[in-house]
Amino acid sequence: MGTRQKLPETRSDSQATYLPDRHMFALWTWADGAVGPAPPVGDVQTVPLVIPTPDLGRLKVSDVDCVLIEPDRLVAVPLDSPGRSVDVWRSWIAGGESALPIAAHAVPDAAGVAVTTPEHASGAFRRTTAVGAEMRTALTAKLRPYQVRGVSWLRETIETHSGAVLADEMGLGKTLQTIGCVAGRAEKGPQLVLCPTSLVGNWAHEIARFAPDLRATIWRGGPLPTVDSGTVVLTGYPTLRTHSPALAGIQWSTAVFDEAQVLKNPRTQVSKAARTIAADARIALTGTPVENHLDELWALLNLVAPHLFGNRAQFRHRFVRPIAGGSPAASARLRGAIEPVVLMRKKSQVAGSLPPKIHADLICDLTEEQERLYDRLLEQVIDDGFGSGAQRQTKVLAVLTSLKQVCNHPGLITDDLGELSGRSGKLDLCTDIVANNLENDSPTLVFTQYRQTGELLVRHFAEQFGVITPFFHGGLNQEQRADIVRRFQSDDGPKVLVLSLKAGGTGLTLTRAADVIHFDRWWNPAVEAQASDRVHRIGQTRTVTVTTLTTVEEHIAAMHNRKSALSDTADISSVAELTRLDDNPLIEILRRKRVN
Amino acid sequence: MANRDYGYAKWGKDWVRFAELLRQTRPDPQLPSARRMARDGKVQITFDGRTVRAVVHRGRGTSVVTIEVAPMSAGATAEISRQLSGIQPLLTDDLYRATADAGHPPAPVLDSVDCSCPAATPRCVHELAVYYDMARRIDDDPRIALDVQGFFLASAGGGQAPAEATAQRWIALNSLDSAVYFTVAE
Numbered sequence: 123m124g125t126r127q128k129l130p131e132t133r134s135d136s137q138a139t140y141l142p143d144r145h146m147f148a149l150w151t152w153a154d155g156a157v158g159p160a161p162p163v164g165d166v167q168t169v170p171l172v173i174p175t176p177d178l179g180r181l182k183v184s185d186v187d188c189v190l191i192e193p194d195r196l197v198a199v200p201l202d203s204p205g206r207s208v209d210v211w212r213s214w215i216a217g218g219e220s221a222l223p224i225a226a227h228a229v230p231d232a233a234g235v236a237v238t239t240p241e242h243a244s245g246a247f248r249r250t251t252a253v254g255a256e257m258r259t260a261l262t263a264k265l266r267p268y269q270v271r272g273v274s275w276l277r278e279t280i281e282t283h284s285g286a287v288l289a290d291e292m293g294l295g296k297t298l299q300t301i302g303c304v305a306g307r308a309e310k311g312p313q314l315v316l317c318p319t320s321l322v323g324n325w326a327h328e329i330a331r332f333a334p335d336l337r338a339t340i341w342r343g344g345p346l347p348t349v350d351s352g353t354v355v356l357t358g359y360p361t362l363r364t365h366s367p368a369l370a371g372i373q374w375s376t377a378v379f380d381e382a383q384v385l386k387n388p389r390t391q392v393s394k395a396a397r398t399i400a401a402d403a404r405i406a407l408t409g410t411p412v413e414n415h416l417d418e419l420w421a422l423l424n425l426v427a428p429h430l431f432g433n434r435a436q437f438r439h440r441f442v443r444p445i446a447g448g449s450p451a452a453s454a455r456l457r458g459a460i461e462p463v464v465l466m467r468k469k470s471q472v473a474g475s476l477p478p479k480i481h482a483d484l485i486c487d488l489t490e491e492q493e494r495l496y497d498r499l500l501e502q503v504i505d506d507g508f509g510s511g512a513q514r515q516t517k518v519l520a521v522l523t524s525l526k527q528v529c530n531h532p533g534l535i536t537d538d539l540g541e542l543s544g545r546s547g548k549l550d551l552c553t554d555i556v557a558n559n560l561e562n563d564s565p566t567l568v569f570t571q572y573r574q575t576g577e578l579l580v581r582h583f584a585e586q587f588g589v590i591t592p593f594f595h596g597g598l599n600q601e602q603r604a605d606i607v608r609r610f611q612s613d614d615g616p617k618v619l620v621l622s623l624k625a626g627g628t629g630l631t632l633t634r635a636a637d638v639i640h641f642d643r644w645w646n647p648a649v650e651a652q653a654s655d656r657v658h659r660i661g662q663t664r665t666v667t668v669t670t671l672t673t674v675e676e677h678i679a680a681m682h683n684r685k686s687a688l689s690d691t692a693d694i695s696s697v698a699e700l701t702r703l704d705d706n707p708l709i710e711i712l713r714r715k716r717v718n
Numbered sequence: 719m720a721n722r723d724y725g726y727a728k729w730g731k732d733w734v735r736f737a738e739l740l741r742q743t744r745p746d747p748q749l750p751s752a753r754r755m756a757r758d759g760k761v762q763i764t765f766d767g768r769t770v771r772a773v774v775h776r777g778r779g780t781s782v783v784t785i786e787v788a789p790m791s792a793g794a795t796a797e798i799s800r801q802l803s804g805i806q807p808l809l810t811d812d813l814y815r816a817t818a819d820a821g822h823p824p825a826p827v828l829d830s831v832d833c834s835c836p837a838a839t840p841r842c843v844h845e846l847a848v849y850y851d852m853a854r855r856i857d858d859d860p861r862i863a864l865d866v867q868g869f870f871l872a873s874a875g876g877g878q879a880p881a882e883a884t885a886q887r888w889i890a891l892n893s894l895d896s897a898v899y900f901t902v903a904e
Binding site for chain 2: 135137152172173174175178179180181182205206207210220221222223224225228230231234235236237238239242429430431435436439440444452455462
C-alpha cells in the first residue's frame with residue numbers, strides 16, 4: 123500500500139479531534155504506533171476515540187488521554203509537530219474548508235461501531251461558531267462553548283425532528299441555553315414556557331436578565347394576554363392542568379417543558395394537557411439522569427418526538443427489560459437510538475470550560491399559603507410599628523427573622539408541621555435538587571441559618587428519601603462535631619449533611635461533597651462564600667456547584683442590604699442600616715412584590 | 719397462538735412467520751424447543767452481508783445453519799428510503815405499515831436455507847431456532863431486518879444514496895481505511 127509511507131514513523135505528532143457535543147477540541151499525541159502522553163497544555167482527561175491499532179491495520183475504540191481546549195485557544199496553543207488534523211482545524215477556524223482526516227473527527231458512536239462523519243463534524247463546528255457570534259449580540263451573557271453548542275444543537279434538532287430533550291446535568295445552564303434558542307425563534311410566533319410553579323419567577327428573572335428584548339409574561343390563569351411574536355408566556359404546570367383549553371387554542375412556535383420529569387406519567391391530567399399544546403417545536407429540559415428512569419425517558423421522547431419512537435410496550439420490550447436484565451448491548455443500543463434527539467452532558471465532561479465553582483441562583487416563588495402568611499405578618503407590623511431606640515433594632519430583627527422563616531416554610535410560624543411538601547416553593551425545589559444528587563451519588567451540603575429550618579430539613583429528607591441526615595449546629599460539643607465531619611468524609615458516609623451557617627461555616631473540610639445548597643440567604647455574601655468553601659478547598663477535584671435558593675421577597679430585601687454589607691464586615695451592621703430607615707420605606711422594602 | 723416474546727414488532731414478526739408458517743395447519747412439535755433454544759442463547763448468529771450464519775447448540779451436538787437472504791426489491795428499498803429521508807432510521811411499525819401499504823412489503827425472502835445436521839425432516843429444529851433468534855434480534859434492533867436484506871449495502875454502492883441522513887451523522891468503522899487515518903485520502 124502506497125499510502126503507508128505517508129504515515130509518521132517515529133516522531134510524536136499532536137492531533138486535534140473535534141468533539142461536537144462539547145464544541146471543544148481533544149488534543150492528543152501519536153508516537154510509534156501508539157497514543158502518547160497528552161500535550162502539556164492543560165488538565166488531562168480520558169475521552170473514548172477511534173484510533174488505529176499499532177499495526178495500522180484496523181480502527182478501534184479506545185480511551186485516549188487528551189487535553190480539552192476551547193476553539194478560541196486552538197490557534198495559539200503551542201503544540202509539538204502539529205499533525206494534519208491540527209492544521210486542518212486551524213484552517214477551519216480561520217474560515218477555510220479543507221478536507222478532514224479521520225483523526226480530526228474520530229468520535230465513536232454509542233455502540234462503538236461507527237465514527238462521526240467529517241460532514242457532521244465540520245457542519246456542527248461551522249454552525250456552532252455562527253451561533254456563537256449571533257449569541258454575543260442576542261444575549262447579555264457570554265455563553266461557554268458547550269452552551270453555544272447546546273443552542274446550535276437545539277436548533278438543528280428542532281429543524282429535523284421538531285422536538286428535543288436537553289438533559290444536561292444540573293448547573294450547566296439549561297435555562298440559559300434554552301433562552302438562547304428561544305431568543306432566536308422570537309420572530310416565528312409566540313412561545314410558551316411551562317415549569318413548576320415555584321420556578322416561574324426564576325424564568326421571568328432570567329429572561330429579563332439575559333434576553334431583555336423578549337417580552338416575558340407570567341400567566342396564572344384567567345384570560346390569556348394577547349400573544350404575538352416576541353412574547354414568551356410563562357406558566358406553571360398546575361395552571362396548564364386547569365386551563366389547558368386556553369393554551370391549546372394557540373399555535374405556539376416553541377413550547378418549553380422545564381423539569382419535564384414531572385410529565386413522566388403519560389396518563390396524568392397534566393401530561394395529557396401538555397400533549398394538547400400545539401407547537402412547531404417542543405423542548406423538554408430535565409436534569410435527572412434519564413437513563414436511570416427508562417419509563418420516564420419514554421414519556422419525554424413521546425412528548426417531544428412522538429413519531430420517532432414506537433409505543434410504550436415496544437420501548438419496554440426493546441430497551442427497558444434487557445437493560446434491567448443488565449445487558450450492556452441494550453444500553454448502547456438505547457444511547458444510539460435516542461442520540462438524535464437527546465443531548466446530555468456531564469460536568470466532568472466539560473470541566474475544562476467550567477470555572478472551579480458554578481453559582482446557580484434560583485429564585486423561587488412563594489406558595490399561596492406563604493403569601494397569605496407573609497402579608498398577615500406584615501399587616502400586623504404595620505399596625506404595631508417598629509418602636510424606637512434600642513427596642514427598634516430588636517423588633518426589626520425579629521420581623522425580618524419571622525418573614526424569612528415564612529419564606530423557608532410557613533409551618534415554622536404556624537407550627538403546623540404535619541405535611542411538609544407542597545407548601546414551600548423553596549423546600550420543594552431543594553428536595554428536587556437533593557433527590558437528583560442522591561441519584562447521581564453526589565453528596566450534598568445544605569446550609570441554613572435557622573436551627574428550626576435545619577431540623578425541618580432533616581425530617582423532610584428522612585420522610586422523602588429514607589436517609590438519615592446529620593445536622594451540624596452550634597448546640598453540639600466538639601466531639602460530636604468532629605464525629606459528623608469524620609463520618610461525612612468517609613466514602614460510605616451520609617449522602618446529605620445539613621449545617622447551620624454560623625456553626626458549620628468555618629474551618630471544616632467537607633470535600634467529599636461537590637454540591638452546596640444555601641437554603642436561605644445571609645446578609646453578608648462573604649459568610650456564604652466562606653461556607654461554600656467547605657467543599658471548594660484543596661483536595662477537591664470536581665467542579666463545585668453552589669445553589670442558592672431565594673424567594674423574590676428575600677431577594678429584593680437582600681439586594682438592598684448587600685449594598686451596605688459590601689462596605690461593612692460586621693453582619694449586624696446591615697440590620698442597623700435597615701433600622702435607621704423610617705417605618706414607611708422599611709415596610710416598602712419588605713412588602714411582597716407581586717409579580718404581574 | 720399469541721407469542722409475546724418473538725415478533726412483537728412487525729419487522730421481527732416476518733421472521734417468526736418463517737417458523738410458524740401460515741399454511742401450517744397442525745401444531746409443529748418442534749416449535750417449543752426451537753423457541754427455548756433461542757431464548758436460552760443456544761443460537762450464535764454472525765452476519766456476512768446477506769448471509770446469516772448460525773451455530774446452534776443442542777444437547778451435545780452443534781449444527782451450522784446458513785441462510786441466504788434475497789436482496790430487498792428495488793421498490794421496497796426506494797420506498798423505505800423515502801420514508802426515512804431526513805431522519806435517523808428508527809424503524810417503527812408505522813413505517814413498516816406505510817411501506818407495505820405503498821405496495822412494497824419489506825418482508826424478507828430467503829434464497830436458500832441449509833443446515834449441517836443429518837435430520838431428514840424438511841425443516842429441522844436448528845433452522846427454526848435461528849428464525850426465532852433472528853426475530854428476537856430484529857425486535858430489539860429493526861435495522862438488522864434491513865441490513866440482512868442488503869438495504870444499506872445497496873444505498874452505499876447504488877449511487878442513489880437512500881439512507882442519506884444516516885450517512886451524514888455516522889460512518890461505519892469498517893468502511894474506513896485506517897491507512898489514511900492521519901492524512902486525507904487522495
